[in-house]
Structures are given as C-alpha cells and as structure tokens.
Amino acid sequence: MRVLVTEPQPGKGIDLLKARYDVTVGQRGDYDSEERLKEVIGSYDALLSCLSTPVTGEVLRAGEKLRIVSNYAVGYNNIDVETAKELGILVSNTPDVLTEATADCAFTLLLSVARRMREAEDSLRAGEFDGWHPFGFLGTEVSGKNCGILGMGRIGRAFARRARGFGMKVLYHDTAQLSEADEKKYGATWVDSVDDLVSRSDFLSLHCPLTPETRHAINRERLAMMKPEAILINTARGPVVDEAALAEALHEKRIGGAGLDVFEKEPKVHPDLLTAPNCVLLPHIASATRETRARMSALAASSIISHLEGKPDDAIPTLVYRRES
Ligand code: DGY
Numbered sequence: 001m002r003v004l005v006t007e008p009q010p011g012k013g014i015d016l017l018k019a020r021y022d023v024t025v026g027q028r029g030d031y032d033s034e035e036r037l038k039e040v041i042g043s044y045d046a047l048l049s050c051l052s053t054p055v056t057g058e059v060l061r062a063g064e065k066l067r068i069v070s071n072y073a074v075g076y077n078n079i080d081v082e083t084a085k086e087l088g089i090l091v092s093n094t095p096d097v098l099t100e101a102t103a104d105c106a107f108t109l110l111l112s113v114a115r116r117m118r119e120a121e122d123s124l125r126a127g128e129f130d131g132w133h134p135f136g137f138l139g140t141e142v143s144g145k146n147c148g149i150l151g152m153g154r155i156g157r158a159f160a161r162r163a164r165g166f167g168m169k170v171l172y173h174d175t176a177q178l179s180e181a182d183e184k185k186y187g188a189t190w191v192d193s194v195d196d197l198v199s200r201s202d203f204l205s206l207h208c209p210l211t212p213e214t215r216h217a218i219n220r221e222r223l224a225m226m227k228p229e230a231i232l233i234n235t236a237r238g239p240v241v242d243e244a245a246l247a248e249a250l251h252e253k254r255i256g257g258a259g260l261d262v263f264e265k266e267p268k269v270h271p272d273l274l275t276a277p278n279c280v281l282l283p284h285i286a287s288a289t290r291e292t293r294a295r296m297s298a299l300a301a302s303s304i305i306s307h308l309e310g311k312p313d314d315a316i317p318t319l320v321y322r323r324e325s
Helices: 013-018 034-043 057-062 081-087 099-114 117-125 154-165 180-186 194-200 220-225 243-251 290-308
Strands: 002-005 022-025 046-049 068-071 090-092 146-150 169-173 188-190 203-206 231-234 257-260 279-281
Touching: 002 013, 002 034, 013 022, 013 046, 013 290, 034 057, 046 290, 057 081, 068 290, 081 090, 090 290, 099 117, 099 154, 099 203, 099 231, 099 257, 099 279, 099 290, 117 279, 146 154, 146 194, 154 169, 154 180, 154 203, 169 194, 180 188, 194 220, 220 243, 243 257
Parallel strands: 002 022, 002 046, 046 068, 068 090, 146 169, 146 203, 169 188, 203 231, 231 257, 257 279
Antiparallel strands: none
C-alpha cells in the first residue's frame, strides 16, 4: 500500500509507516497546492497531511484509492470533511496530545501582553535601559481579573486550569454548557452569549474551531464591546478574528493589546498588526514542543496503520467522523 506524507516531521510516525508501506515523503512546500496534489493523489491509499495541505473536494475526488487522510494537527479546516464523508474517505486528527503545549503557549501570550514583555525587551536590546524606573513599562495584573474563554473543549479547559492557577475568574461560552461537575472542576462560569463574554472579559482567549459560525466571531462590533484595557489572545485559527478590525482597534488604543499565534491568511500577517502597539505575534507555534510534535507524529501514523490494517472505525479514536455501519 502507498502512503503520501506531505513533508518531514519530528517523531517516529514516518518510520512506523515506512516499516509497513511504500511511503513517499515530500519536502516542505511540495504539496501545498491543490494542482500538485491532484496530480499525484490517485496512486495513494493514505495521506498524512499538514495544515498547509489543501485537501479540497477536488483532491479527494482525484484520490481514487484514497482511504484515509490523517492530519498532523488537531484543527482540520484544511480538509473538505463533507466531501470526504460523501466519498467514504476517513479523516483523522491529533487531539489530546497537543492540549497542554497549546494551552501553555496561549497563557504565555496572555502574560507577555499583560506585562508588555515584547516592548520591554525591545527597549532593553535597543540600549534604552537606564535602571529601575517607577513608570517603566507598567502592565496589568492578571490575578482577580475576568478571563473569558470562547470554546471550552480540551484546550479551553486546559487554559482554564492555568487561569485559575493564576487567581483569575474564569468565564466561558461554547455551543453547549459544561456539566455542573466540570464547571466546578474548572472553576468556570457559563456566560450565555458571545457578546456577554466579550464585554465582561478583561482577557479573552479563543479556543474554538474554525467553522462558518465562528469565522469573524471577533469582528468590529465585538471588538467595540471589549473593555478599553482588555487583551485578546488567539491560538485557535486566524479567521476567527477580523484582523483588519483588530489592527484598527489596537492602533486606536480601543483595547489593551493582543497576543496572536494564528493569522487570517497564513503565512501572511496583516501589515497593520506588525506595527500595532502592545501586540505579541508568534508564527503558529502553539503546539511546537519536541515532545508534543513527536506524539502528534506517532498518533497521525497510528490512525493510518489502524485503518489500513482493517480496524473498525470505533477502534480509531482520532477519527473526526464515523461512517454509518
Ligand atoms: C493544530 O494542531 O491545529 C495547530 O494549530 C497546529 O499544531
């Protein structure tokens, strides 16, 4: 059987696949276009894709032998899941194994923006440090503040644990309310609308998937509802935020700051964000620890192996949908 891995990755996943199948490993960028994928996909039984791999309906339809697409990421908005369903092609992702690393990164952004770390460090590196200063880079405390979480899945809950640990009050909104036991466990209070969450948060962290409903969930109107000192953190997906509207709000100092790991049109970053005050920008690294990336690799490969070995869908916990039996 043949497996296409779009680009090298840390961890043992590719070796696990090579021990069993005829594996092609592309180089970075080789399979980032729909055209190129369409040309080659017909001869493969499985595809191990990355976020930059456009697994469109056309690509899936060109995959005459294709049985499973395993995405090296928890998010899978690069894959046309509806078409995959129609064609009976399985889709899997890498949940759980990256939860802690991603929540760490989101909380690092929160603290960095709250305490103006980037500006302060830039100033020191520019030779401007002239000793302790009563007014030097005054930031804002996190303890006692309202920490709003939009999307209370695995990563949202891991972020809530961190926020509680720092003495914050956790508010959240999602498509469904947590059980009473979970609300207690995470010390989290349900807020029944996004508007309410946005307007009550001192810090607002986004942990929802990108769907038609969440695209531009943080738009101009909602940015206008935020408190003047509020800080927005996004480690979910760029298009959840209207980037142009956010850049404008930051430049006009209508909100306190932003920490972003994801962007609307990656790898492009809105030029006005690059010059915006109190903004920490990272190149989509939230899951980038050696340990996490190795776990993602093993998990992505194991989903392919399980399926090609004939395991039932129920035995593959990473599937994003299950076929009707
Ligand atoms: C994901 O997994 O969806 C991240 O954005 C990349 O690791």
